Amino acid sequence: MCGLFSRFCHKRSAVFGLALLLLISALAILAPVLYPVEPGEMIAPPLLWPGESAAFPLGSDQLGRDMAAGLAHGARSALLIGMVSSAAAISIGVAIGAFCGYCAGSMLESALMRVVELFQTMPQFILALVVISLFSPSFLVTIVAIATVSWPPIARLVRAEVLSLRQLDFVKAAIGMGMRDPLIVLVEILPNCLAPIVVTSSLVVASAILTESGLSFLGLGDPNLVTWGSMIGLGRSNLRSAWYLVAEPGAALLLTVLSLNLVTEGLNDALNVRLTTRMQG
Amino acid sequence: MAERFDTPMNHAMGTGLGQMSRRSLMRAAAGLTLSCLPGHAFAGVPRRGGTLASALWPEPPMLVAALTSQDQTLMLSTKLLEGLVSYGYDKVPQPRLATSWETSPDGLSIQLSLRRGVKWHDGEDFTSADVAFTIMQILKKYHPLGRVIFSRVNEVATPDSHSVVLRLAQPSPMIMTSLGGFISPILPKHLYESGDPLRNPANAAPIGTGPFRFKEWRRGSAIIFERNPSYWDEGKPHLDRLVYRLLGDGATRSAALEAGEVLIAGPNPVPFSELERFRNNPQFAVERRGEELLMHMQALQINLRHPELSKPQLRQAIYHAIDRNALIRAVWYGAAQVSDSPIPLQAGDMHADDLPSYPYDPARAQALLDSAGLPAASDGTRLRLRLDWVPSGQEALLTAQFIRQSLRRIGIDIEVRSFDLATYIRQIYNDYDFDLNVMTYFPTVDPSVGVQRFYWSKAASKGTPFVNASGFSAPEVDRLLEQASTENDPARRRDLVHQFQRNVMTSLPILPLVDLDYVSIVSQRVHGVMLRPEGIRDNFADVWIDQ
Numbered sequence: 001m002c003g004l005f006s007r008f009c010h011k012r013s014a015v016f017g018l019a020l021l022l023l024i025s026a027l028a029i030l031a032p033v034l035y036p037v038e039p040g041e042m043i044a045p046p047l048l049w050p051g052e053s054a055a056f057p058l059g060s061d062q063l064g065r066d067m068a069a070g071l072a073h074g075a076r077s078a079l080l081i082g083m084v085s086s087a088a089a090i091s092i093g094v095a096i097g098a099f100c101g102y103c104a105g106s107m108l109e110s111a112l113m114r115v116v117e118l119f120q121t122m123p124q125f126i127l128a129l130v131v132i133s134l135f136s137p138s139f140l141v142t143i144v145a146i147a148t149v150s151w152p153p154i155a156r157l158v159r160a161e162v163l164s165l166r167q168l169d170f171v172k173a174a175i176g177m178g179m180r181d182p183l184i185v186l187v188e189i190l191p192n193c194l195a196p197i198v199v200t201s202s203l204v205v206a207s208a209i210l211t212e213s214g215l216s217f218l219g220l221g222d223p224n225l226v227t228w229g230s231m232i233g234l235g236r237s238n239l240r241s242a243w244y245l246v247a248e249p250g251a252a253l254l255l256t257v258l259s260l261n262l263v264t265e266g267l268n269d270a271l272n273v274r275l276t277t278r279m280q281g
Numbered sequence: 282m283a284e285r286f287d288t289p290m291n292h293a294m295g296t297g298l299g300q301m302s303r304r305s306l307m308r309a310a311a312g313l314t315l316s317c318l319p320g321h322a323f324a325g326v327p328r329r330g331g332t333l334a335s336a337l338w339p340e341p342p343m344l345v346a347a348l349t350s351q352d353q354t355l356m357l358s359t360k361l362l363e364g365l366v367s368y369g370y371d372k373v374p375q376p377r378l379a380t381s382w383e384t385s386p387d388g389l390s391i392q393l394s395l396r397r398g399v400k401w402h403d404g405e406d407f408t409s410a411d412v413a414f415t416i417m418q419i420l421k422k423y424h425p426l427g428r429v430i431f432s433r434v435n436e437v438a439t440p441d442s443h444s445v446v447l448r449l450a451q452p453s454p455m456i457m458t459s460l461g462g463f464i465s466p467i468l469p470k471h472l473y474e475s476g477d478p479l480r481n482p483a484n485a486a487p488i489g490t491g492p493f494r495f496k497e498w499r500r501g502s503a504i505i506f507e508r509n510p511s512y513w514d515e516g517k518p519h520l521d522r523l524v525y526r527l528l529g530d531g532a533t534r535s536a537a538l539e540a541g542e543v544l545i546a547g548p549n550p551v552p553f554s555e556l557e558r559f560r561n562n563p564q565f566a567v568e569r570r571g572e573e574l575l576m577h578m579q580a581l582q583i584n585l586r587h588p589e590l591s592k593p594q595l596r597q598a599i600y601h602a603i604d605r606n607a608l609i610r611a612v613w614y615g616a617a618q619v620s621d622s623p624i625p626l627q628a629g630d631m632h633a634d635d636l637p638s639y640p641y642d643p644a645r646a647q648a649l650l651d652s653a654g655l656p657a658a659s660d661g662t663r664l665r666l667r668l669d670w671v672p673s674g675q676e677a678l679l680t681a682q683f684i685r686q687s688l689r690r691i692g693i694d695i696e697v698r699s700f701d702l703a704t705y706i707r708q709i710y711n712d713y714d715f716d717l718n719v720m721t722y723f724p725t726v727d728p729s730v731g732v733q734r735f736y737w738s739k740a741a742s743k744g745t746p747f748v749n750a751s752g753f754s755a756p757e758v759d760r761l762l763e764q765a766s767t768e769n770d771p772a773r774r775r776d777l778v779h780q781f782q783r784n785v786m787t788s789l790p791i792l793p794l795v796d797l798d799y800v801s802i803v804s805q806r807v808h809g810v811m812l813r814p815e816g817i818r819d820n821f822a823d824v825w826i827d828q
Contacts, residue, residue, distance in 0.1 A: 042686050046611050062554070063611045063683055137699045219678065223697040224685075237531060237552030237675060 007270040014266020020259035024252075028075040035069035039226040050244050061231070061245055062238060071252050074228040078256060081139070081227075082209040085146035089208070090201050092147065093154025098185050100155065101162025113159070119152040128211055132220045139222045142215060146208045157200055161193035195271035199264055206260035213253055228253045327519045327825040333807065335817075336534045336546035337525040340501065343484040347415065347466050350425045352548075355463040356818050360506055360523060361402075362489035363820060364462035365393060365412070368574060370814050372726055374457060378407070378467055378490065388452030388769045395443040399513045401469045402488045402495075409445045413437035414470040416447070419478055426730055430459045452769045458727045461574070462491075463818045492518035492822040502527060512822065519809075519825035531555075538565065538802055544826065545810065547801025547817045548572065553614040553676070559802055568801045571816015575723040575731075576625045577797040579617075579680065582709075582718040582735070585790060586752045589664055590716060594653035596789045599717075600639040601646040602691045603684055609795055612679045617795040622782045623732050625724055625796040633779035636786045646691045655692075663692035669709060670719040672702050680794070681719050706746045713743075713750060721797070722747060728778050729766035736785055737762050753790035 008014055027034075037043060044053070044060035050067070052059065058067040096116070100109045119127070131145035165171060166189065174184045215221050216229030223230075228249035235245025341351055346358035366374035366382075374382070379393040399407035416437050420427035433453045438446040447456065459465055467490070472483050486495045490513070493506035506523040526543060528534045535551040537543045538559070547568070551559065560567045581599070585591050609617045621639075624632050655663040666688075670681040678699070685695040695717075700708055709715050725731030734740040734747065738754035758781060765777040785791070801817050803810055809823035810816060 038689075040682060040686055041689075042607075042611075042683070063679060063686075133701055136704065219672075219675075219699060223678065223681070223699045234675060234679065238554045239532060240535075241554050241558075 004270050008266050011266045011269055013262050014269070017259045017262025017266060020255060021263055024075055024256050024259065025079060027072050028079045031069075031072035031076045035066070035072050037066075037069065039069040039073040040065060041069075047238075047242055049242070050248070058248055059242075059244055061235065062242075065226075067231075067244070067248055070226050070231055071228070071248060073226045074231060074249060074252065075256070077139075077225050077227045078209050078212065078253070081142055081146070081212045082205045085143040085208045085212075086150065086201060086205040088143065088147035089150035089204055090154055090197070093151040094158050094190070094197060096151070097155040097158025098162050098190060101159040102166060102181065102185050102189070104159075104163055104166075112155075116152045116155050119149070120156075124149040124207075125211060125214060128215060129218075129220065132215060137215075137220050137222055139225060142212055142221060145215070146211050149211070150204050150208060154197070154200060154204065157196055158193060161196060162189055165189045165192055198271065199268045202260050202264040202267065206257045206264070209253070209256060209260075325827070327809065327823075328827055329519050329825070330521050331519075331826045332522040332524055333520050333545065333821070333824060333826060334524045334526060334543045336528045336537060336543045336550055337504065338527060338529045338534070340527055344487050344495065344498075344504075345466070345468065345484045346463055347419050347427075347468050348423050348479060348484065350464075357504060357506075357525065358466055358487070359462045359491070359815070359818050359820050360493040361487045361491045361495055362462065362466035362468065363491050364465050364467065365395075365460040366457075367461055367813055367815060367819070370570075370573065372458070372574070372814070374460065375813075377462070378412075379460075382457070384457070384769075388454075389449050391447040391449070391456060393445050393447075395445065396513060397443055399490050400511060401471075401490055402509060403469075403472075405469065405471055407467075407469075407490050408442045409439040410442075411467055411470045412445045413439050414474065415467045416465075419468055419473065420465055423478060424464070426459075426464065429730060429734070430455055430464070452767050454769050454774065455727045455729045455766065459730060461815065462820060463815065492820050493520075493523055496522075514822055517822040518820075519823070520821065523821065535559075538804070541804070544804040544807050545801065545817065547803075548799040550802050553612075553616060556614060556616065556800065564805055566803045566805060568803055568811055568816065569798050570811045571801055571814060571818070572799045573627065573726070573814035575725055576627050577721060577799050578620060578623070578625055578724050579677075579719065579721045579794045579797055580620075580623070581684070581792040581794055582720050583751055583790060583792065584713060584715050584717070586713060587666075587716055589653075589655065590666075592653045593789065594649045595655065596792065597639065598646040598649035598653065598691065599688060599693070600789065600792050601642045601649065602693075603687045603792075603794070604641040605794055606641070608680065608683050612676050612683060613795065613797065616798040616800065618798075620793040620796045622786055623724065623735065623791065623793050624728055624778065624782060627796065628724065628726060630775060631726070631728065631778055633782040636782060639792075643691055650691060650693075657692045661692050662694045665694045665696065666716040668695045668697050668717045668719070669700065669705065669715050670697070671721060672700060672705055673721060677719050677721065684717075684719065710746045710748065710750050711744045713752065715750075718750070719794075720747075728781070729762070733762045733766065735791060736781070751790045753788075755784070755788065758784050758788075 042064040044056045044064045044066055046060060046062050046064040048056050048060040050057065050059040056066050056068065058071065060066055096112055100112050103109050127149045128145040131148050132141055135141045171184060171188055174188050212221065212227065213229030213232070216227040217233040219233060221227050221230050231249040232246050238245050337353060339353065341353035341357060343349065343354055344357050345362065346355035363378050365377060365379040367377045369375055378396055378399065380396050382391060382393045384391050395409055395412065401407060416431055416434060421431040421434065433450045435448050435450050438448060440446060469488050472488055473481055485498060492509050492512045494509045496505040496507045498504050504525040508518055508521050512518065528537055531552045534546055535555050538546060538550070556567060559565050583590050583596060589595055605619045609615060609619065618626060621636050622632055626632055650663055657663050668681050668685060670677040681697050685697050688695050709718055723731050735749050736753060736758055737749060738759050741749040761777050761781040761784065765774050765781065768774040768777060806826050808825050808827070812823055813819050
């Protein structure tokens with residue numbers, strides 16, 4: 001573990017990404033402490049520019065809502081939705097992928113893989129829109145929608161990994177020893193494909209955050225929740241007169257996704273030992 | 282501000298109908314002199330030729346306004362299909378397909394003489410049979426508001442090929458106010474008499490009598506009309522072509538206007554935050570005219586079936602808790618007025634003056650809640666309500682968020698819900714599963730058509746959108762509305778409408794929020810658009826562009 005961390009720290013961009021991510025997470029966690037007033041509260045004069053008032057350093061929107069409070073609470077909803085929906089997607093994806101990889105050739109496996117392909121033929125975002133429009137937009141529905149569209153690529157990845165690991169000697173040995181299949185998958189195979197899963201997971205979180213913002217931008221997010229996407233969507237009509245309404249949440253979104261990507265890259269290099277040694281060597 | 286889901290209506294209430302036909306002839310004479318003059322302001326002589334490009338959004342489902350009241354449909358339909366009359370700014374009818382009209386003294390029949398020598402775009406003659414067929418078989422059966430307007434028409438007789446007589450079961454002043462082209466266009470009988478009118482191919486490529494003929498509909502891109510060379514009003518139209526470009530995004534429309542790619546757009550073509558820039562640009566006129574026959578209001582519809590919302594103190598408290606001046610600044614950028622009645626201030630003498638007022642007063646609201654038996658819990662919350670908004674644009678959502686924050690301050694916790702249009706209609710107007718609903722509507726100048734539907738107990742009908750969904754039923758209000766709808770005497774009718782307003786502004790089944798100013802943006806190169814209150818929904822026969 002220590003080795004992993006030091007390998008991770010070799011890459012400066014990864015450290016920067018991690019620091020940024022920790023900062024955003026801290027903001028998200030501390031949002032209710034830093035901005036105890038609900039972010040929807042209209043406490044400022046409307047359309048205050050950033051820097052115009054010391055009390056509202058990032059300005060206010062057309063209803064007089066504090067932009068800084070919106071950004072902090074937006075970080076909270078972005079990370080929460082991103083992580084919860086990714087956790088759901090990864091659980092589904094790993095479970096189905098592991099089963100399909102281990103039981104390749106069975107009827108159920110080919111049926112499941114056809115389902116995966118069906119999902120992959122449809123653009124993710126459009127599919128999420130469909131799921132949302134089946135229900136009315138809310139926090140839970142957003143998570144369900146994102147999880148629904150995010151699991152198939154993970155399932156395919158895990159299946160491929162399991163498929164190749166299954167042929168290896170240590171798995172054959174385990175079978176020979178009479179270990180039961182679920183145990184083999186859980187104890188022998190999955191720990192060995194953890195690296196690609198971890199790497200993909202952080203990318204899935206980033207894309208979940210982006211999907212959520214896209215949905216909120218289109219007005220399909222939970223209307224009671226302040227999110228960066230909804231801030232951009234509502235600020236869009238003021239783009240020419242008050243561009244900061246879009247630029248601020250846009251920058252927050254950019255930094256979050258960037259930090260996740262940098263961390264992913266760092267993790268990928270750190271987990272891929274041969275690559276790291278080659279780079280060092 | 283996107284589409285409207287509501288319906289327009291023309292009107293000339295308050296004038297005896299016999300008198301109307303005399304006055305209309307004078308109007309016609311005035312119209313003749315006017316049409317020799319330039320349309321817009323005081324510019325020169327109308328120039329023949331040219332293409333007028335307009336912005337259009339969203340894409341209309343069809344081009345015939347006799348079957349739907351979708352705003353984009355009626356904006357296009359009016360160029361191709363005409364009504365029997367048009368209206369002046371005084372809301373008095375002027376001749377169009379009908380040249381004169383007369384209501385019998387008992388109010389039970391209306392006789393109209395039709396214009397001779399009018400031909401459909403396919404060369405057939407326009408006759409009284411077309412009018413009788415359209416009113417009885419199309420408007421009365423299929424038009425969302427035509428069912429109300431023509432409900433008392435028993436038959437349409439055709440004594441000869443160019444006159445019709447509407448025979449009524451009861452006097453119905455709303456008919457003469459509703460014969461304009463954007464609510465009651467006349468369709469060609471020879472194309473619509475067989476088959477289902479809703480599936481008629483002519484709905485997408487209409488054959489009309491109007492100044493323009495249908496040329497082409499490029500789905501998702503543009504709709505093009507060309508000049509009708511054999512239009513009955515000789516020398517008109519002035520333009521060669523009308524091109525409606527589909528531009529779905531407000532910022533794009535704003536850029537297209539400024540680049541001169543479209544010369545006219547409305548209603549509310551650009552984000553409200555950008556209106557000021559257009560007002561300061563000498564190349565454009567930001568027109569508030571052209572909405573007088575419809576008018577626009579935003580209101581909060583309340584579900585009185587809710588055990589708490591049935592208490593008048595709670596409804597008054599909600600009204601007192603909303604700072605509508607701040608709402609106008611924040612959401613509508615000043616393009617609205619605080620409203621105190623379901624009938625807007627622009628409606629002139631139909632609007633009653635001595636109405637109870639509910640100024641912004643959170644302390645009063647708190648006191649009313651206490652008296653309603655809704656004490657604050659330890660966290661300050663008194664009750665929880667759901668708030669829905671019509672998905673017609675960002676302004677409705679912002680209004681919902683504004684109301685949410687306003688009501689939270691007096692201890693009413695609000696959950697804002699978002700629905701697509703179909704779900705919204707089902708939720709509010711079919712399932713009645715709502716507490717508060719931010720809606721916009723056309724009050725129209727005839728309250729019997731535009732306002733009655735939200736208050737009349739018999740207008741409530743499960744599944745019919747944009748009617749009484751509050752569960753409001755008051756015998757006195759029903760009586761006033763019913764009498765007003767059959768009262769031909771203008772003064773007596775006005776009295777009834779005033780009494781109605783006093784009544785519903787005391788009982789408050791609906792909280793009128795603001796009277797909205799809808800605007801069109803017209804390039805200064807374009808003339809003759811705002812000659813009549815139909816504005817951008819007029820037939821554009823008088824419109825011309827200079828070099």
